[in-house]
Each structure stands twice: as C-alpha cells, then as structure tokens.
Amino acid sequence: MKRSTLLFILPALLTVTVFLVVPVLSSVYLSFFSNDGEFVGLANYVEVLSDTRVINLRDLPRLPPYGALIHNFIWIAIHLPATVAIGMVLAVLLKGVRGGGVIRTIVFLGMIVPMIVAGILVRFLFSQDAGMVSRFFAAVGVEVLSGTWGAHPQTALPSLILTSVWLWAGYSLVVYVSALAMIPVSLYEAAEIDGAGPLARFRRITVPLLKPATRVVVIMTVIWELKIFDIVYASTGGGPGGSSNVMALEMYQKAFRFFEFGEGTAIATILTLLTMVPIVAMVRDSVKPA
Numbered sequence: 001m002k003r004s005t006l007l008f009i010l011p012a013l014l015t016v017t018v019f020l021v022v023p024v025l026s027s028v029y030l031s032f033f034s035n036d037g038e039f040v041g042l043a044n045y046v047e048v049l050s051d052t053r054v055i056n057l058r059d060l061p062r063l064p065p066y067g068a069l070i071h072n073f074i075w076i077a078i079h080l081p082a083t084v085a086i087g088m089v090l091a092v093l094l095k096g097v098r099g100g101g102v103i104r105t106i107v108f109l110g111m112i113v114p115m116i117v118a119g120i121l122v123r124f125l126f127s128q129d130a131g132m133v134s135r136f137f138a139a140v141g142v143e144v145l146s147g148t149w150g151a152h153p154q155t156a157l158p159s160l161i162l163t164s165v166w167l168w169a170g171y172s173l174v175v176y177v178s179a180l181a182m183i184p185v186s187l188y189e190a191a192e193i194d195g196a197g198p199l200a201r202f203r204r205i206t207v208p209l210l211k212p213a214t215r216v217v218v219i220m221t222v223i224w225e226l227k228i229f230d231i232v233y234a235s236t237g238g239g240p241g242g243s244s245n246v247m248a249l250e251m252y253q254k255a256f257r258f259f260e261f262g263e264g265t266a267i268a269t270i271l272t273l274l275t276m277v278p279i280v281a282m283v284r285d286s287v288k289p290a
Contacts, residue, residue: 024272031265044266053242053250054267064153065242068250075161075246076225082165083221084214087172091180092206104177108170118167119234126150126159133159150236153243160231160244167231168224172217179213180206219278226275247271 034040048054056067066074090107094100113121126149128134138146149155183206191201229248232238238245238253247267255264 027265027268027272030261031269032262034262035260040262044262045270048263048266048270051263053245054247063243064157065245068238068242068245068247071157071245072226072228072247074157075164075228076222078158078161079164079168079225080218080221083168083172084217086165086169087176087217088207088210088214090169090173091176092202095177095180104173107166107173110167111170113167115167115230116234118163119231122159122163122231122235123150125163126155150244151240153240156236156240156244160235164225164228164231168221171220175213175217176210179210183209216282219282222278223275226271 031044032039032041034044052058052067053065054067054069056065056070065071090103094103110118125131126133128146128148131148134146134148137143145155147155149159187205187209188201191205196204227248228246229252232244232246232249233252236244238249248271251264251267251271254260254267
C-alpha cells in the first residue's frame with residue numbers, strides 16, 4: 001500500500017479503532033469477569049441466557065413476557081415483512097402518479113422523527129383518553145383494543161411494533177423507489193404486449209428484479225430491529241412486567257440500573273454477534289463477482 005493512501009485512510013482507521021474496535025473488545029473482555037474482577041469464564045453468558053427476563057419459554061403460548069430476546073424475534077417476525085411489503089407496494093403504486101412525491105415524503109417523515117419523540121408518540125397514539133388508535137377501536141366497538149395499549153401485557157409490544165413500521169417504512173420505500181428507476185420500461189412494455197396483466201408483471205418482473213434491493217432492506221431492517229432501544233425506553237420502559245422488554249434495554253438495565261456489568265456486557269456481546277450475522281451476509285453479497 002502506498003504511503004499516500006495510508007495517510008488518507010489513517011484518520012478513519014484511528015476513529016474506528018478508538019470508538020468502535022476498542023469498546024467492543026473491552027466489552028467482550030469484561031463479559032468474562034464478575035463485578036469483583038474475578039474471572040468467571042462463560043458464567044455471565046449462562047446466567048443471562050437462563051434468566052427469564054431474557055428468555056422465558058415457560059409462558060409460551062400464554063401472555064407475555066416471553067423475555068427480551070424472544071421479544072426481539074417477535075419484533076423481527078412482524079416488523080420485517082410489514083416493512084418490506086409496505087415499501088415495495090407503495091413504491092410500485094406511487095411510481096409516475098401525480099402527487100406521489102408528497103405521499104412518499106409523508107411516509108419518509110417517520111425516518112426523521114427522533115426515536116425518543118416516537119416513544120412519546122406511542123404513549124399518546126395508544127392512550128385510552130387521547131389516543132387515535134384506541135378511540136378508533138372504541139368507535140367500531142372493539143372494546144378489547146380500546147384501552148391504553150401500553151398498560152396491558154397483551155398490547156404493549158404490538159403498539160411499539162406497529163409504530164415502528166411507520167418509522168422504518170420510509171427507508172424501505174426510498175430504497176425500492178431507487179431500485180424501480182433502474183428497471184427498463186421496455187420489459188413492462190414487452191410483457192404488456194404479451195398479454196401480462198398488472199399482477200403478472202409485478203410478480204414476474206418487478207419482484208425478481210427488486211431482489212438486490214430487498215436484500216439490502218432486509219439486512220438493514222434486521223440490524224435496526226435487533227438494536228432497538230429508544231422507542232421502548234421512552235414509551236413503556238419495557239413494561240408492564242417486562243412484556244415489551246428488548247435486548248438493548250435489558251443490557252442498559254443490567255449495566256446501569258442493577259450495576260451487573262458482567263451480565264450487561266455479556267448481553268452486549270450477544271447483541272453484537274446477532275447483528276454481525278446480517279452484516280456478514282451483506283459484505284459477502286457485496287464481494288460476489290458479477
């Protein structure tokens with residue numbers, strides 16, 4: 001490597017090393033020690049994974065809490081397909097439509113809303129007294145969903161997930177809009193001449209050619225879902241009774257509320273490993289030969 005090239009990348013390399021590599025390695029190191037500084041090996045990991053606050057399979061399929069890790073997976077199972085579907089469908093429907101840019105802007109507003117503010121919005125939207133969602137269900141006679149969602153274990157987590165769909169759908173929409181612009185119009189024209197209807201063109205042309213964009217959306221969304229914290233902290237605090245707790249919040253509580261730094265850093269390490277899975281998939285995909 002040329003010396004001039006090294007000088008250009010050195011500032012970025014130092015920044016990543018100081019603010020990313022060193023803290024990550026320090027976290028991994030601390031996760032093998034107790035609060036007293038005694039080396040305990042994998043004991044913190046065993047304690048974390050056996051803690052019902054993290055994994056609580058005994059209550060399945062009864063009411064939550066199911067544990068922070070299970071809640072993260074539930075979040076992914078609901079939020080990921082909803083975000084992908086909404087972004088793709090809206091990108092297709094709004095393509096070339098007058099006023100489509102305005103609608104795209106409204107959807108994208110969720111991306112610029114601070115997550116702390118979004119958490120406060122959840123408390124208002126799903127409040128029995130002033131919430132639009134709760135009042136809507138009360139108006140249509142669905143009494144089960146007309147209360148304050150954040151106050152009940154059955155609805156606390158769904159209220160957060162539904163709000164997060166709006167918060168992240170803008171990202172999905174922007175990626176798909178950009179990808180759609182790269183698909184040649186001639187493909188649709190040829191399919192239309194052959195007698196293919198709108199649904200057939202969407203299924204046979206749009207969806208396959210959007211696979212690279214879908215891959216990006218899925219990977220980035222999973223990373224975002226695994227590290228979700230702000231909206232939960234600001235709205236429900238993981239309650240009631242841990243029914244909306246997630247891994248990042250559990251890490252924060254272990255380390256800075258209960259001062260169990262070994263278990264807190266163990267959760268941080270587990271979260272890092274989980275987020276590395278989609279990151280490695282993205283890197284491997286980017287280096288594949290064309």
